[in-house]
Amino acid sequence: MSDLNAWFGTNLVLRDVSMTAQPQAVTAVIGPSGCGKSTFIRCLNRMHEEVRGAGASGKVLFDGQDIYGPDVDPVDIRRRIGMVFQRPNPFPTMTVLDNAVAGLKLAGRMTRPELRERGERALRAAGLWEEVKDRLGEPGGKLSGGQQQRLCIARALAVEPEVLLMDEPASALDPASTLRIEELIEELKEEYTVVIVTHNMQQAARVADWTMFLLSGEVVEHGPTRKIFTQPDDKRTEDYVTGRFG
Amino acid sequence: MARTAIQLDPNTGPPAPRRRSRVGDRVFKGASATVAVGLLALLALLLGDLAVGGARAFAKFGLGFITGRNWNPVFGREQFGALPFIFGTLVTSAIATVLAVPVSVGLAVLLSEVHSGWLRNPLAVFVDLLAAIPSVVYGLWGLFIMKPVFDHRVEPFLSATVGKVPVVGALFRGNPNGGDLFTAGVILAIMILPTVTAVTREVVATVPRELLEGAQALGATRYETLRMAVLPYSRSGIVGATMLGLGRALGETIAVSLVVGNGLGIGASLFKPGYTIPAVIASEFREATNVGVHRSGLLALAVLLVVIAFVMAALSRLLLRRSVRLMGGSATVAAERAAFQVNG
Numbered sequence: 307m308s309d310l311n312a313w314f315g316t317n318l319v320l321r322d323v324s325m326t327a328q329p330q331a332v333t334a335v336i337g338p339s340g341c342g343k344s345t346f347i348r349c350l351n352r353m354h355e356e357v358r359g360a361g362a363s364g365k366v367l368f369d370g371q372d373i374y375g376p377d378v379d380p381v382d383i384r385r386r387i388g389m390v391f392q393r394p395n396p397f398p399t400m401t402v403l404d405n406a407v408a409g410l411k412l413a414g415r416m417t418r419p420e421l422r423e424r425g426e427r428a429l430r431a432a433g434l435w436e437e438v439k440d441r442l443g444e445p446g447g448k449l450s451g452g453q454q455q456r457l458c459i460a461r462a463l464a465v466e467p468e469v470l471l472m473d474e475p476a477s478a479l480d481p482a483s484t485l486r487i488e489e490l491i492e493e494l495k496e497e498y499t500v501v502i503v504t505h506n507m508q509q510a511a512r513v514a515d516w517t518m519f520l521l522s523g524e525v526v527e528h529g530p531t532r533k534i535f536t537q538p539d540d541k542r543t544e545d546y547v548t549g550r551f552g
Numbered sequence: 553m554a555r556t557a558i559q560l561d562p563n564t565g566p567p568a569p570r571r572r573s574r575v576g577d578r579v580f581k582g583a584s585a586t587v588a589v590g591l592l593a594l595l596a597l598l599l600g601d602l603a604v605g606g607a608r609a610f611a612k613f614g615l616g617f618i619t620g621r622n623w624n625p626v627f628g629r630e631q632f633g634a635l636p637f638i639f640g641t642l643v644t645s646a647i648a649t650v651l652a653v654p655v656s657v658g659l660a661v662l663l664s665e666v667h668s669g670w671l672r673n674p675l676a677v678f679v680d681l682l683a684a685i686p687s688v689v690y691g692l693w694g695l696f697i698m699k700p701v702f703d704h705r706v707e708p709f710l711s712a713t714v715g716k717v718p719v720v721g722a723l724f725r726g727n728p729n730g731g732d733l734f735t736a737g738v739i740l741a742i743m744i745l746p747t748v749t750a751v752t753r754e755v756v757a758t759v760p761r762e763l764l765e766g767a768q769a770l771g772a773t774r775y776e777t778l779r780m781a782v783l784p785y786s787r788s789g790i791v792g793a794t795m796l797g798l799g800r801a802l803g804e805t806i807a808v809s810l811v812v813g814n815g816l817g818i819g820a821s822l823f824k825p826g827y828t829i830p831a832v833i834a835s836e837f838r839e840a841t842n843v844g845v846h847r848s849g850l851l852a853l854a855v856l857l858v859v860i861a862f863v864m865a866a867l868s869r870l871l872l873r874r875s876v877r878l879m880g881g882s883a884t885v886a887a888e889r890a891a892f893q894v895n896g
Contacts, residue, residue, distance in 0.1 A: 356768055385771030395762035399784040408780060409770035461770065 312345050312354055312362040319345045320523045323364075327469070327516070332491060332500045334514030334531065336507060338546070342523040343503040344392075347471050350501065351387040352380035368469070385413060388462030392474040394454035396446030396461070402429075403442040405457055409465040424464055432460035433490050452483025459490065463498075470494060472502040476509065488513050507547055511535050519543045599858065606852030609845045617852060623816060625836060625846045632849040634856060636816040640733060640826035641860065644808060645801035647737025647822065652745045653794050659745075660752035661778060683746035691807035694739040695731075699811055702735045703728050707823055726821035731813030734822040739807050744797035751796055755789030756782060788872050795868035802861055805830035829857045 312320040319342045327333045335343045348354040349362050352373060366373045373383045388409075396405045406425040410416055416424070425442075429435040434456040438449065446457055455475060462470060472491070476484040491513045494500055504510050510517050511531060518528040519540075527534060527543045538544045610617055613632055620633015663676050707728030715724040759782050767777040783790075805828075813825025814835070833850050840847040 351769065353765060353769055356765065381771050381773050383771075384769055389769035391762055391765060391769070393762050395760070395766040397763065397766065397780060397784065399787070408767075412770060412772055412776055412780075458766070461766075465770065 312342070312349050313360065318523065320349070320362075323520075323523070323525050325518055325525060325528050327499055327501050329499045330495055330497070331515040332495050332502060332513050333516040333518065334510035335501065335503045335518050335520060336505065336510050336546075337520035339505065341520045343505070343520055344473050346520065347389075347473050347501060347503045350469070350471055351384050351389055353384070353389060355380070385409070385465055386467055387469045387471060388465065388467035389471045390455070390458050390462055390473065390475045393478050394451055394458050396449070396454050396457050398445060398447035400446055401443050402438050402446050402449065402457060405446040406460045406464055408461055413465060425460075428460040428464035429457075431463050431494075432456045433486065433493075434460055450483075452479050452486060455479060455483065455487060456490070459487075463494075467498070469499045469501065472500065474503050474505065477504075477506070484509070507535075507549075519546060521546075599855075602851055602855045602858065606848055606855045608848035609852040612845055617849075618856070621816065621818060623832070625839065625844075625849070627844045627846075630844045630846065632845065632852075634829070634849075634853055636818055637827050637829045637832050637853060638856065638860070639818045640736075640812060641802060641828040641830070641857070643733050643822070643826065644736045644740055644812065644828055645798055647734065648740030648744055648801040649794060649798050651738065651741035652748055652797055653790075655741075656745055656748035656752055656793070656797070657790060659749045660756050661782065663749075664753050664756045665774070665778070665782070679746050679749050682742070683750070687743060687804060687807045690739055690743055691810035694735065694807060695810045698739065699731060699735050702738070703730070707732075707734065711823070722820040723822050726823040728823050731811045731825055732823045733812060733826040736808045736812035736826065736828070737822070739811055740801045740804055743804060743807060744800045747800055748793045748797040751793035752786070752790055755786045755793065758789075759785045791868060791871050795864060798864055799861060802857065802864070803830055805834045809834055829853050829860075 312318075323342075323346060325333075335346060337343050345354055350366060350373075354360050354362055362374065364374065368383070368387070371378070373380075397408060400408065403422065403425045404411075406428050407416075407421045410421060410424055426435060426439075429438060434453060437453060438457075441449075446454065449457060455478075459470075459475070476487045479487065488509065491500060491502065495515075502510075502513065514531045516529065517531040517534040519526045519534065519538075519542075521542060527538055527540045529539075534543060535547050538547065609632055613620060617632055617634055618638070619635055620631070621635050622631045622633045623636065624631040659675070659679060663672060663679075666672055707724075710724045711726075711728065715721045763781045763785060764777055767781040772780055808828050809831035812828060812831055814827050814831065815825030816827060817824045833853055836846070837850060840850050842848075
């Protein structure tokens, strides 16, 4: 992606951000609150523009295609680039299974057994199957917070996206659930390209292969995680990862 | 992780109460309790008076007051059976609800989900203005303008088309001339539209952003987002809004009495004249004396109307309770509030 700019109204949030996310790897985006991390990740599947007054310009190449191109339908993009949010947001009135296959139902006609099978596969991939296999008919809102978040991950995985975006997926969860999600991210990168926003630096260090440091809407540094955390090129990166500010 | 010691000083008890605010609290508590109890007493008094007033009619006709189809206030031949009025009240309100709710939900979604567009604000103002028009104006308009159009165009058209369909068609057959249940139902629909729209809009506005985004991020189109996230979440609230509208329709008097035709018939056809409880009370209260039981009959009708409204409110709460178990959230709160207002 190159020269990505994004704004809310007259407030420019991202300035000329350029980066490349490696396939089958986890890229973490870190930075202090308000630096534009969430805006950045939401630009990658065109969710940013759903907020009133928000907009973006620049190029985001995905499989060689600019997702901000003139005849690109954001709906198609979102089916290929899945997203998990900060707060678990299962559909409260749908059952666990229906939540998992909600995206598949949108994508097209599938028989009930097919849906059930794909739902099971997604729930297994999200590491939730064993816990909910006897509760598939319960409303999604009845699960615990960590389970709800994994349900949301299952929901995103069920449509078999190519990229998975995660916006602080563990920030509303307790440490045990967080650990579970991190293990899951580790497994997911076998198959998916993952971009994760986090303001927990230990988390970035634990799960990411690549790390990008954003400050005031600009990329300060982007490189292999080990390098960013041990021998950063930029003084500001060093100050941030060692906890001197932020 | 940093350790923070929180130290409690054993000598510091709870802070000394500030005298003034406690007096203020007490005064406020007393005042609000008085008003609350007074309101309940007023309601009890009202219902009690109605019941006492209607007791003679109930005593004379018994259950026949509810099941009887004949209403004759002429002294000496007095006969009071309220069924035609109950029927007319329920039918006109049902027509109004069936017509108004889908339109209202559509409007509410349009007004709250559509971000931009020149239509949004004028439309919102227009819907609110509909609520501000006095009901007698609706009635006059309905009588002199809408009714002729319905008699000569709309109802003959419905007879010729929907009227041919088996079963449902029975509703739309019959002589279209004169005031009738259908025309009254349509007027009522227009009148309750702003109420139902306003409440539904509030409810739709409480759908959390995260839920909308969850659907959008899965690649849901606008319509799919509506079906996946907005409507399921708002369902209980929409039930509440419907009940609020229904409550208004049940009690509406003037507009209905002008166009409903004031006939005692009970039948399948919506094109026959009907009569409603509020309409008959409004048109007969002047002649109703205590010589016979006419006045008592009207008071008993009022009791019936209150009972119908209570039953509807209770039903809506039952309906809501089912969805409340699924989820909490402010949509439910708004709905409950709406359901309560049906009582008032």
